[in-house]
Amino acid sequence: MKLDPPALARITETTLSHYNEVAEQFRDGTRDHDVSQNIEALLRHIEGPKPWHILDFGCGPGRDLKVFTAMGHMATGLDGSERFAEMARADSGCEVLHQNFLELDLPAGRFDGIFANAVLFHVPTQALPDVLRKLHASLKPGGVLFSSNPRGENQEGWNGPRYGAYHDLEAWRERLAAAGFTELEHYYRPAGLPREQQPWLASVWRRNQN
Numbered sequence: 001m002k003l004d005p006p007a008l009a010r011i012t013e014t015t016l017s018h019y020n021e022v023a024e025q026f027r028d029g030t031r032d033h034d035v036s037q038n039i040e041a042l043l044r045h046i047e048g049p050k051p052w053h054i055l056d057f058g059c060g061p062g063r064d065l066k067v068f069t070a071m072g073h074m075a076t077g078l079d080g081s082e083r084f085a086e087m088a089r090a091d092s093g094c095e096v097l098h099q100n101f102l103e104l105d106l107p108a109g110r111f112d113g114i115f116a117n118a119v120l121f122h123v124p125t126q127a128l129p130d131v132l133r134k135l136h137a138s139l140k141p142g143g144v145l146f147s148s149n150p151r152g153e154n155q156e157g158w159n160g161p162r163y164g165a166y167h168d169l170e171a172w173r174e175r176l177a178a179a180g181f182t183e184l185e186h187y188y189r190p191a192g193l194p195r196e197q198q199p200w201l202a203s204v205w206r207r208n209q210n
Contacts, residue, residue, distance in 0.1 A: 003124055011163045012100055015122055016080050018161035023083040027061040035117055035148075037191060039067060041204050042113050042146035045184050052112035055138065058119025059096060062088030068115075069094060076111075102127050106138035113144045118200075121149040125156055125165045132179035139207040145181060147172075148189065151201040169201060181205035 003011070019026065046052050051073045056065050059077030061084055068075035069092065077088045077096035085098040099105060101123055114135055123131050135145060152166020167175070173183060184206055188198035 003126060008102060008124060008127060011124060012080070012102055015162050016082075016100075019081040020083040023061065023081065023087060026084075027063075027087060030060065031063060033063075035064065037189070038117055038146060038148055038202055039064065039115065041185065041187075041202065042115050042144060043071075045144045045204055045206065046113045047142060048112060048140075053110060055106075055111045055114045057114050057116040057135065058101075058122075059088050060084050062090075062092040062094070062096070064115060064117065065092035065094045065096075078106075101131055104131065104134045106134055108137050109140050111139050111143055114139060114146065116145065116147045118148055118150075120147050121164045121166060122162065123165065124163065125154075125167075128165070128175055129179060132175065132181075136180045136207050141207060141209045143207045144184070145176075145205045145207070146202070147205070148200055148202040150199050151188075167201075169203075172201065172203065176203070176205050180208045182208055 053074045054068045056068065056075055056077045059065055059079050062077060065075045065077050065088060075094050077094055078099055079085045079088065079096065080100050082098055085096045088096045139145065150166055151168060154167055154171050156165035169186065182205065184204040186201065186203040188195060189200040189202055190198060
């Protein structure tokens with residue numbers, strides 16, 4: 001079913017309102033999450049001289065911005081939650097953009113890598129092609145996109161006050177290829193568990209040289 005503009009706006013407003021309301025609780029609950037496997041997956045595929053310019057897309061309160069900065073890279077955050085953007089700026093000292101994912105305004109060809117950890121699943125499927133095209137355009141040619149999302153069977157809808165779309169690997173591959181990306185690798189998380197206990201699909205993509 002195609003969502004009309006008011007429905008898309010309602011999805012965005014409701015989901016972001018939830019994150020604004022629970023921002024401090026979210027920061028406390030995710031402060032110690034180990035996503036080093038994901039950060040390493042992004043960085044090992046980036047080419048060219050360091051330091052690299054990294055966009056932490058959906059940066060939340062800024063945990064990973066501090067990691068990229070400590071590694072010597074130039075990190076920029078982006079989040080749709082006003083409260084998260086404020087927290088990330090204060091906590092990391094990085095530039096943090098406050099932008100609705102469905103109304104992105106990103107500089108062209110600026111980033112060596114984009115880290116989209118646990119965020120793109122909030123984009124309704126019908127809006128995903130436009131979001132991916134804008135992320136693609138904001139990467140330098142040959143730049144790298146990392147994404148990690150809770151996987152599913154291509155269903156979408158409300159999970160409490162948050163909207164989510166849950167793709168399987170084949171559908172995700174089709175959407176990324178259509179946006180101009182080439183797959184570099186994928187894996188499931190948490191590592192070392194049976195597949196049925198790995199709810200997260202992580203994947204790494206290179207912007208085609210165009």
